[in-house]
Amino acid sequence: MRACIDIGGTKVSVSLNDAARPLELLATRHEPTAHSGPPEAVALQCIRMVDEACAELRVDPAVVQAVGVAAPGPFVMRGDCIELATPNICGGLPGSGRQLPNDWRTAPIEAPLRRRFTRVRVENDAVAALEAERLWGALQGVEHCAYVTWSTGVGCGLCVGGKVLRGKNGNAGHLGHAFVSDNDQVVCGCGNVGDLEALVGGNSLERRLGEPAAALFARAAQGDAKALAMVDELCRVMGRALYDITAILDLQRISLGGPVFLMNQALLLPRLSTELHSHLPSMTEGCELVPAGLGRRTGDFGALALVG
Ligand SMILES: [Zn+2]
Incomplete structure (x- = not known):
């Protein structure tokens, strides 16, 4: 038995998995992410939820010694252990400007889990999803690839030569905070003005449009010219x-997931592909864009892929 933990800014999900039955998540439970108490509150919440899942399945908690954790970045390292410096979890980050009932500058995750479990792997949630796509989804057998999620934000995991890229603090692939346009009208949750996530992330889109992003895509799907022009602009940026x-990594295939993409695939995929292939054909001709093979479940299997 191993534990799969998915930490988000608003919710924590915990499941168990029996190694003999891959892709089966057991005793799954969700709770709002702990936002008060000591900085270790999120890690302690995860451990308690694993114990509760064990109780539900009548499994001795001591048999669960491996855990995979998919968590939002950015990460910082203390010693050789990952801590979260995530703006919507840590209220004490400089300039966070959020109304969170804590003054945490980081939330330690890996160190508390290492006191409870013998095998712990913590990765950015998009990196975990990339691992899931490589094991069971659209990136099986592809050595040079990426997974990009278009959701409330934009996340990315990268793999070159069969090796998943991590970076100095496990933050490789923070594509959402890259600058791809000189639009300076919108601020990202990270503080950047006009980065990719600020321009196309689902949360930011709702603020820009003054309506749910789904309404824009519904009008575009019906052929509304103004909505289609906006979708064209979003796809140009993405x-x-x-x-x-x-261009940077000479990729063969990019798997695309996240609710914004998956729910509007018919509109988005051809436009994204046209934009990608409109530049430097010698680099882009050999790269294909595909929908995530695991579809809407890609995120669910991320933490499992880390202990798989
Ligand atoms: Zn940003």
Whole structure:
């Protein structure tokens, strides 16, 4: 038995998995992410939820010694252990400007889990999803690839030569905070003005449009010219980001997931592909964009892929 933990800014999900039955998540439970108490509150919440899942399955908690954790970045390292410096979890980050009932500058995750479990792997949630796509989804057998999620934000995991890129603090692939346009009208949750996530992330889109992003896509799907022009603009910006990672890493395939993409695939995929392939054909001709093979479940299997 191993534990799969998915930490988000608003919710924590915990499941158990029996190694003999891959892709089966057991005793899954969700709770709002702990936002008060000591900085270790999130890690302690995860450990308690694993114990509760064990109780539900009547499994001795001591048999669960491996855990995979998918968590939002950015990460910082203390010693050789990952701590979260995530703006919507840590209220004490300089300039966070958020109304969170804590003054945490970081939330230690890996160190508390290492006191409880013998095998712990913590990765950025998009990196975890990339691992899931490589094991069971659209990136199986592809050595040079990326997973990009277009959701409330934009996340990315990168793999070159069969090796998943981590970076000095496990933050490789923070594509959402790259600059691909000189639009300076919108501020990202990270504080950047006009980065990719500020321009196309679902949360930011709702603020820009003054309506749910789904309403824009519904009008575009019905052929509304103004809505289609906006979708074209979004795809130009996102498509440039996909071109950038392709040019930098010489990728073969990019798997696209996240609710904004998956729910509007028919509109978005051809436009993104046109933008990607409109630059430097010698680099982009060999790169294909595909929908995530695991679809809407890509995120669910991320933490499992880390202990798989
Ligand atoms: Zn940003």
